[in-house]
Amino acid sequence: MKSISKELISTVIKKRKSATHKGNYGRLLLIGGSKKYGGALIMAAEGALNSGAGLVTVTTDQVNIAALHTRDPEIMALNWDESIELKKSIKSSDVVVCGMGLGLDEKAQQILALVRDNITLKQTLILDASALDLIGQQKDLLPLNSKILIFTPHQMEWQRLSGIKISDQSDELNRAALDKLVKNKNAILVLKSNHTKVYDQAGNIYLNPFGNPGMAIGGMGDTLAGIIGGFCGQFPPTLETVAAAVGIHSLVADKIAERQYIVRPTQLSAHLPEIMKQYEK
Numbered sequence: 330m331k332s333i334s335k336e337l338i339s340t341v342i343k344k345r346k347s348a349t350h351k352g353n354y355g356r357l358l359l360i361g362g363s364k365k366y367g368g369a370l371i372m373a374a375e376g377a378l379n380s381g382a383g384l385v386t387v388t389t390d391q392v393n394i395a396a397l398h399t400r401d402p403e404i405m406a407l408n409w410d411e412s413i414e415l416k417k418s419i420k421s422s423d424v425v426v427c428g429m430g431l432g433l434d435e436k437a438q439q440i441l442a443l444v445r446d447n448i449t450l451k452q453t454l455i456l457d458a459s460a461l462d463l464i465g466q467q468k469d470l471l472p473l474n475s476k477i478l479i480f481t482p483h484q485m486e487w488q489r490l491s492g493i494k495i496s497d498q499s500d501e502l503n504r505a506a507l508d509k510l511v512k513n514k515n516a517i518l519v520l521k522s523n524h525t526k527v528y529d530q531a532g533n534i535y536l537n538p539f540g541n542p543g544m545a546i547g548g549m550g551d552t553l554a555g556i557i558g559g560f561c562g563q564f565p566p567t568l569e570t571v572a573a574a575v576g577i578h579s580l581v582a583d584k585i586a587e588r589q590y591i592v593r594p595t596q597l598s599a600h601l602p603e604i605m606k607q608y609e610k
């Protein structure tokens with residue numbers, strides 16, 4: 330098992346070249362935010378924006394859009410009832426991040442089915458939170474048609490999806506469960522805990538040595554899902570890129586925790602551009 334290092338983060342975060350434009354840094358679509366959990370979607374979108382994604386669009390319950398635009402006018406928004414537009418948005422994105430605050434109701438199931446049916450082999454798909462629980466309940470909702478498929482469960486979500494109890498979540502069982510879920514070997518598992526592990530299906534594992542308990546606040550994982558999306562839109566969507574996203578999320582939190590008792594997810598996002606600058610190479 331390898332450890333996520335500051336050197337690894339520096340090899341992933343590239344200095345931007347002059348002759349580039351927003352289209353070179355990833356078209357991201359984030360899907361989530363039912364009425365109760367609009368904040369989850371907003372925090373994920375802020376993670377994506379602040380990690381440098383070129384173009385960020387969300388699709389969510391209409392009720393969240395004014396709040397999102399008040400905070401972040403850089404982000405485009407689409408009412409998730411507009412299913413024709415939503416299909417087009419899925420198809421035209423480089424990276425789709427689905428599940429933060431999506432909920433588990435019929436609407437959420439329909440939206441995940443739409444993602445499953447419209448994602449293509451050119452795209453990176455990240456599944457978080459409710460998307461994972463929906464798949465746990467109904468295995469045929471699992472989208473298998475993306476280029477790279479990234480799962481980002483916390484230990485309880487992984488228990489529900491894989492059937493492995495938290496106390497039994499060993500590397501061997503985790504990888505076997507990933508192989509059972511995704512047979513075409515294009516998946517990455519980000520198993521979140523106080524020391525998150527990132528697995529691929531070739532047997533590689535990265536352990537995150539960074540992070541602190543000030544991060545134990547709702548929205549911290551939503552923010553990470555957005556950052557992983559942002560990294561996969563800008564840099565090649567590999568195991569190392571995902572591991573670097575996990576690492577930088579915790580390093581920013583560690584910086585904030587030097588002088589604060591807790592780390593607000595929105596504050597973490599706001600500090601990302603400054604800390605990423607220190608690691609660019």
Ligand SMILES: NC(=O)C1=CN([C@@H]2O[C@H](COP(=O)(O)OP(=O)(O)OC[C@H]3O[C@@H](n4cnc5c(N)ncnc54)[C@H](O)[C@@H]3O)[C@@H](O)[C@H]2O)[C@@H](O)CC1
Nearest residue numbers: 366367368369429430431458459483484485521522547548
């Ligand atoms: N402001 C918001 O709108 C927020 C919305 N959220 C959304 O709420 C929905 C439910 O997700 P939750 O994760 O809250 O609920 P879950 O019921 O899925 O899981 C949370 C529970 O799992 C247990 N657990 C065990 N090990 C854990 C670990 N390593 N990390 C985290 N929890 C662990 C804890 O008892 C915890 O209360 C998701 O769609 C999520 O995106 C949350 O992300 C919180 C913030």
Ligand SMILES: Nc1ncnc2c1ncn2[C@@H]1O[C@H](COP(=O)(O)OP(=O)(O)O)[C@@H](O)[C@H]1O
Nearest residue numbers: 483522523540541542544545547548549550551
């Ligand atoms: N005690 C801790 N030490 C280090 N990191 C933590 C700790 N508690 C939570 N985290 C991190 O915070 C995030 C929590 O993710 P998640 O439970 O999905 O949050 P949410 O769904 O509320 O946004 C993960 O990245 C996890 O590694």
Ligand SMILES: [Mg+2]
Nearest residue numbers: 458483550551
């Ligand atoms: Mg979560």
